[in-house]
Amino acid sequence: DHGVVETDVLIVGSGPSGSAAALFLSELGVSTILITKYRWTANTPRAHITNQRSMEVFRDLGIEEQVLAEATPHEMIGDTVFCTAIAGEEIGRIRTWGTRPDREADYQLASPCLTVDIPQTYLEPILLRNATIRGTQTRFSTEYLRHTQDDDGVTVEVRDRLTGLEYRIRARYLIGADGARSRIAEDIGLPFTGQMDIAGSMNITFRADIAPLVDHRPSVLYWVIAPGSNVGGIGTGLVRMVRPWDEWLIVWGYDISGPPPELDDDMARGIIRDLLGVPDLEPEITGYSLWGVNEMYATDLQRGRVFCVGDAVHRHPPSNGLGSNTSVQDSYNLAWKIAAVLDGHAGPSLLDSYTAERAPVAERIVTRANRSAREFSDLFEALGVVGLEGEEMAAAIAERKDPTPEGAAKRAALLKAMDTKNYEFNAHGVELGQFYSSGAIVSDGTAPVPQSGREDADLFHVMCTSPGAHLPHAWVGDNTRRMAMMDLAPYSRWTLITGLTGGAWADAATAVAGELGVPLEAVVIGPGCAVTDLYYDWAKLREVDESGAILVRPDKHIAWRSHDLPDDPTAALSSAMRTVLGRD
Numbered sequence: 001d002h003g004v005v006e007t008d009v010l011i012v013g014s015g016p017s018g019s020a021a022a023l024f025l026s027e028l029g030v031s032t033i034l035i036t037k038y039r040w041t042a043n044t045p046r047a048h049i050t051n052q053r054s055m056e057v058f059r060d061l062g063i064e065e066q067v068l069a070e071a072t073p074h075e076m077i078g079d080t081v082f083c084t085a086i087a088g089e090e091i092g093r094i095r096t097w098g099t100r101p102d103r104e105a106d107y108q109l110a111s112p113c114l115t116v117d118i119p120q121t122y123l124e125p126i127l128l129r130n131a132t133i134r135g136t137q138t139r140f141s142t143e144y145l146r147h148t149q150d151d152d153g154v155t156v157e158v159r160d161r162l163t164g165l166e167y168r169i170r171a172r173y174l175i176g177a178d179g180a181r182s183r184i185a186e187d188i189g190l191p192f193t194g195q196m197d198i199a200g201s202m203n204i205t206f207r208a209d210i211a212p213l214v215d216h217r218p219s220v221l222y223w224v225i226a227p228g229s230n231v232g233g234i235g236t237g238l239v240r241m242v243r244p245w246d247e248w249l250i251v252w253g254y255d256i257s258g259p260p261p262e263l264d265d266d267m268a269r270g271i272i273r274d275l276l277g278v279p280d281l282e283p284e285i286t287g288y289s290l291w292g293v294n295e296m297y298a299t300d301l302q303r304g305r306v307f308c309v310g311d312a313v314h315r316h317p318p319s320n321g322l323g324s325n326t327s328v329q330d331s332y333n334l335a336w337k338i339a340a341v342l343d344g345h346a347g348p349s350l351l352d353s354y355t356a357e358r359a360p361v362a363e364r365i366v367t368r369a370n371r372s373a374r375e376f377s378d379l380f381e382a383l384g385v386v387g388l389e390g391e392e393m394a395a396a397i398a399e400r401k402d403p404t405p406e407g408a409a410k411r412a413a414l415l416k417a418m419d420t421k422n423y424e425f426n427a428h429g430v431e432l433g434q435f436y437s438s439g440a441i442v443s444d445g446t447a448p449v450p451q452s453g454r455e456d457a458d459l460f461h462v463m464c465t466s467p468g469a470h471l472p473h474a475w476v477g478d479n480t481r482r483m484a485m486m487d488l489a490p491y492s493r494w495t496l497i498t499g500l501t502g503g504a505w506a507d508a509a510t511a512v513a514g515e516l517g518v519p520l521e522a523v524v525i526g527p528g529c530a531v532t533d534l535y536y537d538w539a540k541l542r543e544v545d546e547s548g549a550i551l552v553r554p555d556k557h558i559a560w561r562s563h564d565l566p567d568d569p570t571a572a573l574s575s576a577m578r579t580v581l582g583r584d
């Protein structure tokens with residue numbers, strides 16, 4: 001057919017979800033075209049907190065070093081301040097993103113990577129560059145218009161925005177990574193729960209070197225409680241570091257029930273001066289825009305051959321820093337499944353597990369992020385500033401310094417309110433604790449069991465090997481190199497992990513790989529093997545006998561496990577693989 005371009009997968013959107021999907025599919029050798037509306041990637045900093053799971057994904061794809069080279073490092077992101085202005089009084093601080101020593105232990109034990117800060121303007125080009133180097137055909141200034149799908153594929157009409165030329169792309173699958181105003185989600189009629197535009201917010205970006213005010217308490221986030229800060233927005237006023245310590249972004253709310261504010265340079269300068277507490281500051285204002293806070297998620301993420309990922313299916317405020325992270329992780333879940341079905345070693349039903357596994361994550365993160373934004377009200381109540389403005393508000397905040405019973409009561413209330421913010425800033429369970437239940441998991445009826453005193457599933461992550469859980473982290477290796485458990489199970493294949501007395505699983509893996517045409521390899525961990533349990537940590541984490549086996553999917557989730565070595569390990573493994581791949 002003249003004028004029709006063909007590919008296996010067409011991705012619409014070059015944000016974190018789209019550019020990550022392109023990278024993963026190209027890594028797996030799938031022919032992929034990515035189109036995006038604008039001439040380049042994100043033009044404002046947007047998402048920035050990059051959590052351990054995303055860093056693990058980048059490690060898996062061999063781009064961790066590139067991300068770290070552009071990121072503000074872990075040790076500089078976590079001394080989060082609550083204040084009346086950056087140059088004003090401090091109400092308190094909280095160690096965030098796992099930087100408090102006791103929580104840092106949890107974070108270090110759970111992953112080979114730590115949370116860092118990389119603005120979207122830096123991350124997207126890394127993802128897209130690596131995708132393109134590995135084979136993605138990337139088309140800028142190209143707009144998705146509409147599509148139709150049939151039993152064999154999807155026909156998409158696109159417009160080249162430079163020439164105005166419209167043409168068609170025929171793909172086996174279409175991925176809508178087209179953001180919070182997704183046309184594709186709308187075109188396939190995905191069902192949504194929740195609401196858009198529940199609060200008004202504005203972003204102001206500017207340059208000003210304020211190192212003397214911040215570099216003794218280095219953080220990404222400085223939260224400002226000042227007159228007007230409890231109207232709209234994401235809980236309270238926010239001054240966010242973009243690059244230390246001379247590039248910044250302010251998030252400030254407005255009342256969405258009224259007319260939108262007419263934001264201009266003067267207004268932006270005034271807000272910057274107020275939140276920084278430096279009345280004569282001459283910032284270089286680089287941009288501003290209004291945006292709406294959303295609380296909305298899709299309950300089904302796909303229709304036939306069309307899938308939506310990222311903000312297209314979960315729309316929420318930046319609280320907890322989950323937007324870009326969840327978007328990357330959606331694509332990490334989806335890409336290997338599409339590759340497996342295209343290759344023919346999985347049946348199309350494997351693709352149904354995408355919604356089963358990721359829709360609950362979408363609901364969880366949208367709910368958590370919005371709750372975190374609302375929980376700033378605890379801080380306003382503790383300070384006794386609800387409904388107050390101007391001088392009255394300042395006086396109420398000052399009362400926390402009084403050597404009186406009222407002052408003491410306020411201090412006690414503050415302590416409690418500050419603790420609540422751990423649900424936004426140290427929510428390790430939300431960040432890492434994604435437990436899948438779907439046709440691509442052979443459940444054995446078990447689930448993560450928290451330790452006593454650490455039952456809160458939002459705050460604490462539980463490592464376990466129950467099918468559906470993420471592969472636990474431990475350092476292993478030999479006398480020449482240290483490896484993370486995840487390094488044993490690269491994205492390009494399935495991995496069966498066993499111990500010395502489970503050696504027979506290695507033959508089983510070879511047999512099943514041949515029988516089903518699946519990229520599958522066994523790794524035996526033990527003294528004298530290629531991989532040794534150096535710290536004896538893996539033995540304590542694996543929850544199965546040394547002769548048992550743990551089947552790890554390309555995305556590091558555990559598909560199946562066997563507690564010991566059965567009489568016929570090949571039959572057991574083959575049956576599990578057939579089930580998860582939709583081959584029976």
Ligand code: FDA
Binds near residue numbers: 012037177203291311
């Ligand atoms: P994303 O929105 O990034 O990308 C959508 C892509 O689709 C773009 O490349 C766009 O050009 C393309 N596209 C759309 N329609 C198209 C069409 N018809 N044809 C072709 N291409 C099309 N998050 C956070 O955690 N902290 C923060 O501070 C912020 N701040 C922030 C500010 C602003 C202004 C925005 C818009 C968003 C944020 N976010 C944020 C949210 C964060 O940016 C968001 O979660 C991720 O970018 C989501 O990534 P996606 O790839 O899903 O969509």
